[in-house]
Amino acid sequence: xxxxxxxxxxxxxxxxxxxxxxxxxxxxxxxxxxxxxxxxxxxxxxxxxxxxxxxxxxxxxxxxxxxxxxxxxxxxxxxxxxxxxxxxxxxxxxxxxxxxxxxxxxxxxxxxxxxxxxxxxxxxxxxxxxxxxxxxxxxxxxxx
Numbered sequence: 305x306x307x308x309x310x311x312x313x314x315x316x317x318x319x320x321x322x323x324x325x326x327x328x329x330x331x332x333x334x335x336x337x338x339x340x341x342x343x344x345x346x347x348x349x350x351x352x353x354x355x356x357x358x359x360x361x362x363x364x365x366x367x368x369x370x371x372x373x374x375x376x377x378x379x380x381x382x383x384x385x386x387x388x389x390x391x392x393x394x395x396x397x398x399x400x401x402x403x404x405x406x407x408x409x410x411x412x413x414x415x416x417x418x419x420x421x422x423x424x425x426x427x428x429x430x431x432x433x434x435x436x437x438x439x440x441x442x443x444x445x446x447x448x
Contacts, residue, residue, distance in 0.1 A: 312381030
């Protein structure tokens with residue numbers, strides 16, 4: 305199994321049983337404005353977005369996956385990409401949208417794209433590298 309990344313308990317993986325990689329990853333950093341509510345010293349809160357493609361033939365039910373992500377809106381977790389923590393602060397899931405849906409003759413969702421948007425949790429940034437290395441437990445989980 306190749307795990308591209310994970311956010312909390314949700315994984316983005318390619319294996320013989322499940323294919324749900326992420327794509328279109330984007331983020332940006334911006335100078336802190338004078339009227340900012342960010343607790344960070346120099347920049348605004350980081351925003352991250354990407355999408356996952358779900359295909360029922362590849363072991364991922366698009367409709368179920370969408371509803372599972374919707375339940376997680378306003379939840380904070382760390383994002384790991386290739387086993388490394390993306391940012392030192394957790395990311396809060398802000399929005400989930402479903403698009404590019406294809407259906408079979410019975411109306412079942414066969415493929416879909418789920419877009420996810422996150423925002424960094426508003427807390428002081430830890431004095432660490434912005435891309436901290438994953439723990440040993442995370443590395444072991446990635447190898448499984």
